[in-house]
Amino acid sequence: MGRVLLPFEFYEPESVAEAIDLARRHSAPFIMGGCTLVPSLRRRQRREPCLVSLARIPGLDDFSIHPRTGMRLGAKVVASALLPHIWAGKRFAALHEACEQLYPPHIGNMGSIVGNLCSGVPYFDLPTAAMALDAELHVTGQGGDRVVKLEDFYTAKFQTVLSRGEVVTQVFCPPHKADSGSSFKKIYRSRRTIDDLHKLNAAAMVTLDEDRARIIDARVVLGSWSFRPHRYRAAEAVLVGEAPNFDLFEQAADAVLAELDPVTDLAWVEKTRFAQCRVLLRDTIAQAASRAKSRHDPFEDAAEILEDAS
Amino acid sequence: MKTVRLSPADTDDLLYVGRDLQKPDVKKKVTGQAVYTEDIDMPGLAEGRLLHCPHPFARVKRIDTSKAEALPGVLAVLTAKDAPEARFSRSTMAEALPSFAFDGERQDQRILTDLCRYRGDCVAAVAAEDIYVAEQALDLIEVEYELLQPVFDPFEAMKPGAVAVHDDVKNNIAFEMDHPFNMGDTGKAFDEADVVVEFSGVNSRQKHLHMETDSAIAHFDETGRLTVISPSQGPHLGKKHLSERVFPDLNDGDIRWISPAIGGGFGARLALGLEPVAVLLARHTGRPIRVTSTREEDFNGYSSRTDQHQTVRLAAKSDGTVIGIEQHIVSDAGAYLSHSATTSLVNMQKSLGLFRCENVYGHVKVVYTNTPVTAGFRGYGNAEGAFVLQQAIDMLAERLGMDPIEIRAKNIRKEGEQSFFIPCKLEHSRLQECIDEGAKAFDWANKFRGWDRQKDEGRFKRGVGMSILNHASGAGGFLLEHSSAIMKVQADGSANLVISPCEMGQGILGALAQVAAELSGVPYDKIRIVTGDTDVTLFDIGSHASRSMFVVGNAVADCARKINAIIRERAVPHFEKRQIKVTPDQLVAKGGEIYPEGQPDKAIPIGEVAHDEIYNFSDAGAQITASGSYLSTSHHPNHQAAFAEVEVDTETGHVSVLRYLAAHDIGRAINPLLVESQMQGAAVQGLGFALKEDFVLDQKTGEVLNDTLLTYLAPTVMDVPELETLMIEDPFEKGPLGAKGVGEAGVVNPAAAVANAIYDAIGVRLHSVPMTPEKVLAMLQSGGAENPAGSSCVSGQRL
Amino acid sequence: MKMLATFNVNGRDRDTVIAPHMTLADVLRDQLRLTGTKRACTGGNCGACTVLMDGVPVCSCIQLAVNARDRKIETVEGLAKPGGDLSALQEAFARNNAAQCGFCTSGMLMTAEALLRSNPRPTREEVKVAISGNICRCTGYVKIVDAIMEATAAAQEAAE
Incomplete structure (x- = not known):
């Protein structure tokens, strides 16, 4: 637990190819905002003799967000960039909310969304939200490009499918149907054991049919329970085909709980964790469904704007 | 902000006192110019850092510093063999306490050790040319530990056969005593009582979280004299303690201690922090050394509240008269004793002394465990006690069908009665007025819906609760409560005021300058304060116990009155020159001017008199200067009544405080803005203690789990409810212009008032602070039944 | 390096x-x-x-x-104006005693400064959200929010 960082080599390549080459040669991680890496280096939780910065590579801070084309964010796009964007708030609300609720807000000005997804920190919020939006990561490495679903990205605590020298250049969330809504919520807790995490977070995405009477698609994600967020397909199956209502959301939440293992061996802690988790999931799904139902952004308008633009 | 004046206002005559003036250091603070210890640079300054033991209980088998020493830029690498054998307590209070309490402050730790009793114990210290080299050197020190079986739970630690944290302490009981003012026969009182209630509770180790982490600079000058610079709340006691206990070869006068701007104290700086190790490194290197720490080191190391496991029993007659009080405390000191014995004693002093009662019994045990060291924290045990006592008195009210206000009003000590600070009388109290005015402003009569009402329907339930407190305003008779001030007037009529209190945010310098200005005649903006340097300031035990306004304020008042008299006396010839014949008694010196009483048009500037006293060749006298002193021996606590309204989310257990109102008996507000600032700050700190701030250790490894400001939930602006403050003013004749101390007490009521409000909302009593959502939920789920007694902070502060 | x-x-x-x-x-x-x-x-x-x-x-x-x-x-x-006079925001902090120990003050001021530049007429709630990541251990935040509100364009105009 140092007060300052230990020395390291530092490279500032100006192209992705150069960055990949440097990272491979030095077996070095990439650094973007540094919001996760810098504190962990200072605390000696990680030791890295060499870092490769993406700061000077042009183009990585491009982003586009549109109901028709989806959300595409370059590796350097910081969380606060999403906040004023109208379609981010309306059509990708779960990620927008997670960005809005980053603590402290300053982090949103520094940390990139892709960096947050790549860090593999179990309690982070953005992976939970992005997973509910079916996010996929565009990975570039020496062997070429590949696309990895966020769901398949995490392999262990702080570990991902990336090998050294592979870099995520962008994250993409596909467009979804008009009557869709998403939502993100979290609850802070006190850690009780060494395996415990200090919060719970959840995100959901609900799509309704054209009459807005039945759920035709749903994604339910819970994070901060294990080393990574998970999608709960049993809960989604509870929702799909049904009319949205409070009891249904509770059943969906219970379907998630049925798959969860206790985190600690303290009975009272687990009882309250499960109880809070149930409320969190239920309310998150309810909010997503309510947004789907309200359809406050007529999809047709978006189509016109897109045509005007093209 | 609202002030309720109980006696006719005399503020019309006052130029400065009672007004919201800006404190003298505020401009420096809003421009970034205030200088804190870490901001100081000096020629040759080198950086020191410490290596902490990563195990809760371990013996150093082998330590190899050779690689670190070989690193270019490293000046010294010290280990236990280089540190003095002398044992000391981090608490400096030993030097200011009478023997019965002093004996409790065991001198039990070393600067560097090879027997590590908690994860924060220091095994090595490094000095290097800069912080980066120092850090690399720490990284190169090789240590091999022999791991010992630790004990984390105070109740486990007391069991026969438990691991001994200190070899010389049986059953790990570091301190045990009956309260010195126990009286009457509680056994008989409980036999004769119509009603008996009992309540148990425990508090978490709330961290001080002073924003400025600990640091210290030590420097031996060319004559071998030591200068220490550090954020200390009591530098005079600090140098006495450092010379007496840590470096016995130094004398008190061999140390000059400078306390610059302090980034928050809250009791944590009433202790030796990094000063001893900075001195040790400075000695070995011959260089000025600055030692700094990190937030994680603060969390894992020294300074937090002591977790006090308490049981309070009350015996009462059917009319609500309390006839017996018992309080039993088991406190977990952590690995070293520090302030935990005295905070437990002060808890008893406040809890047992609030209500008028003939039969009183208090008993405390303080236990060593292999956990971080606990300390004194704002309120000094009072908040811990109030959480239990104020729930017990509410239980009594419920049993008797009485209103919480009524039962408190019936039992509180009144002014003029015997206080629990035997043998003192209670010299000043407006607690009843606090209760009355607070209740009125809160609309208690309508908000409190009675004990047997139906609880609200639905997910969110609301309730109200209250709590009252008495707290020190200096501790005359118990601490060395004397202080002195010096004032000198410059040739332009401005003045230097030399005072001892350390400014850690409380605004004391401003308030004291207002007293000095009011009584001396020198204008407020012409008073320049000199403080924080023991070579200049007079002896004083420091800023704590809500004592500075009262004790130092009286010393300043004494000094300022003398200055005023000298100015008037020396002004007489100046009026004679103008053919005005007056005696000093007929003159008024006020607001920078002197004039014959009733004739302000004849005023001459104080500067004229002051100038001639220094620069007039023909009849210069002597610079206008005076010193004043005060010794406090009376007992005149400040009081507060607080009222809270909460809403409980019964599905998540989350408690929202909707409204919090505190009515405070303060004597007089020298500066209402500063008083309200203290009340608001204390209330929010108290609400953090009540609801959020959880310091939890892993029960298997003893690791501090919430050791960052991400996981340790300190109150943010989003947690602040509607805060209302009422100042109940009725000047106390012994106070400087009627003032009493006010700084700490606001932190005491929130947990108690909120706990009572939670009970009112959901019908379940919480036994441990913080009352986190998980605890509220656990109690709700079990209908209050799941209440295993006696577990410790380690397993999550549940009783 | x-x-x-x-x-x-x-x-x-x-x-x-x-x-x-x-x-x-x-x-x-x-x-x-x-x-x-x-x-x-x-x-x-x-x-x-x-x-x-x-x-x-x-x-x-x-x-x-x-x-x-x-x-x-x-x-x-x-932050101060050229010549050293305090900015309106600094003045408001001093007037409201929004700096106690002063250790969080610089960070509070800079956060508030950024808010007022991008949103000169924030509501009290927007001020709270903006400083929600700035921890103050002394003031209980009330006077800090009061001070920032006094430095908003609306308050400055009203004061003129």
Whole structure:
């Protein structure tokens, strides 16, 4: 637990190819905002003799967000960039909310969304939200490009499918149907054991049919329970085909709980964790469904704007 | 902000006192110019850092510093063999306490050790040319530990056969005593009582979280004299303690201690922090050394509240008269004793002394465990006690069908009665007025819906609760409560005021300058304060116990009155020159001017008199200067009544405080803005203690789990409810212009008032602070039944 | 791995020698002697070290200095008006006693400054959200919010 960082080599390549080459040669991680890496280096939780910065590579801070084309964010796009964007708030609300609720807000000005997804920190919020939006990561490495679903990205605590020298250049969330809504919520807790995490977070995405009477698609994600967020397909199956209502959301939440293992061996802690988790999931799904139902952004308008633009 | 004046206002005559003036250091603070210890640079300054033991209980088998020493830029690498054998307590209070309490402050730790009793114990210290080299050197020190079986739970630690944290302490009981003012026969009182209630509770180790982490600079000058610079709340006691206990070869006068701007104290700086190790490194290197720490080191190391496991029993007659009080405390000191014995004693002093009662019994045990060291924290045990006592008195009210206000009003000590600070009388109290005015402003009569009402329907339930407190305003008779001030007037009529209190945010310098200005005649903006340097300031035990306004304020008042008299006396010839014949008694010196009483048009500037006293060749006298002193021996606590309204989310257990109102008996507000600032700050700190701030250790490894400001939930602006403050003013004749101390007490009521409000909302009593959502939920789920007694902070502060 | 670096701080270019493992807070404080910026948690969790980088608040304690070259940096020392008079925001902090121990104050001021530039007429709730990542242990926040509200364009106009 140092007060300052230990020395390291530092490279500032100006192209992705150069960055990949440097990272491979030095077996070095990439650094973007540094919001996760810098504190962990200072605390000696990680030791890295060499870092490769993406700061000077042009183009990585491009982003586009549109109901028709989806959300595409370059590796350097910081969380606060999403906040004023109208379609981010309306059509990708779960990620927008997670960005809005980053603590402290300053982090949103520094940390990139892709960096947050790549860090593999179990309690982070953005992976939970992005997973509910079916996010996929565009990975570039020496062997070429590949696309990895966020769901398949995490392999262990702080570990991902990336090998050294592979870099995520962008994250993409596909467009979804008009009557869709998403939502993100979290609850802070006190850690009780060494395996415990200090919060719970959840995100959901609900799509309704054209009459807005039945759920035709749903994604339910819970994070901060294990080393990574998970999608709960049993809960989604509870929702799909049904009319949205409070009891249904509770059943969906219970379907998630049925798959969860206790985190600690303290009975009272687990009882309250499960109880809070149930409320969190239920309310998150309810909010997503309510947004789907309200359809406050007529999809047709978006189509016109897109045509005007093209 | 609202002030309720109980006696006719005399503020019309006052130029400065009672007004919201800006404190003298505020401009420096809003421009970034205030200088804190870490901001100081000096020629040759080198950086020191410490290596902490990563195990809760371990013996150093082998330590190899050779690689670190070989690193270019490293000046010294010290280990236990280089540190003095002398044992000391981090608490400096030993030097200011009478023997019965002093004996409790065991001198039990070393600067560097090879027997590590908690994860924060220091095994090595490094000095290097800069912080980066120092850090690399720490990284190169090789240590091999022999791991010992630790004990984390105070109740486990007391069991026969438990691991001994200190070899010389049986059953790990570091301190045990009956309260010195126990009286009457509680056994008989409980036999004769119509009603008996009992309540148990425990508090978490709330961290001080002073924003400025600990640091210290030590420097031996060319004559071998030591200068220490550090954020200390009591530098005079600090140098006495450092010379007496840590470096016995130094004398008190061999140390000059400078306390610059302090980034928050809250009791944590009433202790030796990094000063001893900075001195040790400075000695070995011959260089000025600055030692700094990190937030994680603060969390894992020294300074937090002591977790006090308490049981309070009350015996009462059917009319609500309390006839017996018992309080039993088991406190977990952590690995070293520090302030935990005295905070437990002060808890008893406040809890047992609030209500008028003939039969009183208090008993405390303080236990060593292999956990971080606990300390004194704002309120000094009072908040811990109030959480239990104020729930017990509410239980009594419920049993008797009485209103919480009524039962408190019936039992509180009144002014003029015997206080629990035997043998003192209670010299000043407006607690009843606090209760009355607070209740009125809160609309208690309508908000409190009675004990047997139906609880609200639905997910969110609301309730109200209250709590009252008495707290020190200096501790005359118990601490060395004397202080002195010096004032000198410059040739332009401005003045230097030399005072001892350390400014850690409380605004004391401003308030004291207002007293000095009011009584001396020198204008407020012409008073320049000199403080924080023991070579200049007079002896004083420091800023704590809500004592500075009262004790130092009286010393300043004494000094300022003398200055005023000298100015008037020396002004007489100046009026004679103008053919005005007056005696000093007929003159008024006020607001920078002197004039014959009733004739302000004849005023001459104080500067004229002051100038001639220094620069007039023909009849210069002597610079206008005076010193004043005060010794406090009376007992005149400040009081507060607080009222809270909460809403409980019964599905998540989350408690929202909707409204919090505190009515405070303060004597007089020298500066209402500063008083309200203290009340608001204390209330929010108290609400953090009540609801959020959880310091939890892993029960298997003893690791501090919430050791960052991400996981340790300190109150943010989003947690602040509607805060209302009422100042109940009725000047106390012994106070400087009627003032009493006010700084700490606001932190005491929130947990108690909120706990009572939670009970009112959901019908379940919480036994441990913080009352986190998980605890509220656990109690709700079990209908209050799941209440295993006696577990410790380690397993999550549940009783 | 030392390098000569230029930082544009409070409108002036400043040269200094840094290494990549140095944080912006440490370079500002130790090298450029701008000690108004405080280190309190050194983990990006408390806001005490807030400076503005290209006009937005960042935690300088976890910002590598090497990545702050070529950026416009503003610290508390740059807040006062030319000539040294306090800015309206600083005046409001002083008037309301919004600085107690003062250790969080620089970060609070910089965060509030950024808010008022982008939103000169914030509501009380917007002020709270903006400073929700700045921890103050002394004031209970009330006077800080009061002060910022007094420095909004609306309040300044009303005062005129």
